[in-house]
Amino acid sequence: MSAKRLSKLDAPKVLTNDEKVMAESDMIVSKTDLKGFITYANRTFMDFCGYSEDELLGANHNLIRHPDMPKIAFKLCWDLIQSKREFFGFVKNLRKDGGLYWVFAYITADIDTSGNIIGYSSFRRKPSKAGLDAITPIYKKLIEIEKSEGMLASEEFLNKFLSDNNTSYNELVTSLQLS
Numbered sequence: 001m002s003a004k005r006l007s008k009l010d011a012p013k014v015l016t017n018d019e020k021v022m023a024e025s026d027m028i029v030s031k032t033d034l035k036g037f038i039t040y041a042n043r044t045f046m047d048f049c050g051y052s053e054d055e056l057l058g059a060n061h062n063l064i065r066h067p068d069m070p071k072i073a074f075k076l077c078w079d080l081i082q083s084k085r086e087f088f089g090f091v092k093n094l095r096k097d098g099g100l101y102w103v104f105a106y107i108t109a110d111i112d113t114s115g116n117i118i119g120y121s122s123f124r125r126k127p128s129k130a131g132l133d134a135i136t137p138i139y140k141k142l143i144e145i146e147k148s149e150g151m152l153a154s155e156e157f158l159n160k161f162l163s164d165n166n167t168s169y170n171e172l173v174t175s176l177q178l179s
């Protein structure tokens with residue numbers, strides 16, 4: 001583990017639109033402790049984000065947080081996984097070189113035989129084009145709301161959008177990924 005625990009404060013400040021696109025056969029895997037500090041990264045994860053294993057182990061997973069991601073997505077994720085439910089979602093990630101990569105993520109708690117959460121795991125596949133086309137303007141709107149009115153307002157917007165469309169968050173994103 002490198003001496004310094006990297007976090008989003010160490011992420012690149014100059015961002016580009018250079019996108020590394022996942023192949024159908026790629027699977028990006030990482031695991032964290034209870035607080036979101038990385039405990040495992042597979043080779044594909046290192047290839048996509050551009051950080052070495054030494055840099056990733058012990059780093060906060062927010063190291064690769066992209067500013068185009070709305071805060072509410074991560075709140076939803078943590079609320080679900082901390083209550084032992086699964087999170088699915090389209091996530092835009094920031095690479096070490098300032099570029100980006102999109103994933104369709106599945107995140108879940110790792111639970112021991114006594115029922116205690118001992119960490120979290122995430123597995124990511126190539127996101128569907130239909131999913132990215134649909135989610136990109138929604139994330140943009142959520143970020144605008146977060147900037148002007150805060151995260152409570154973006155949560156309300158998202159909940160209204162879901163009830164207007166008669167769906168739940170997980171239902172929406174899994175159906176988008178399969179479309």
Ligand SMILES: Cc1cc2nc3c(=O)[nH]c(=O)nc-3n(C[C@H](O)[C@H](O)[C@H](O)COP(=O)(O)O)c2cc1C
Nearest residue numbers: 031032036061062064065066074093107120121122
């Ligand atoms: C297992 C696991 C995997 C995660 N993977 C990512 C990821 O790939 N990209 C990301 O931005 N956040 C990921 N997160 C969420 C981060 O922990 C964090 O909540 C998010 O980056 C927002 O950070 P911030 O609230 O400090 O801005 C993951 C969390 C867990 C538990």
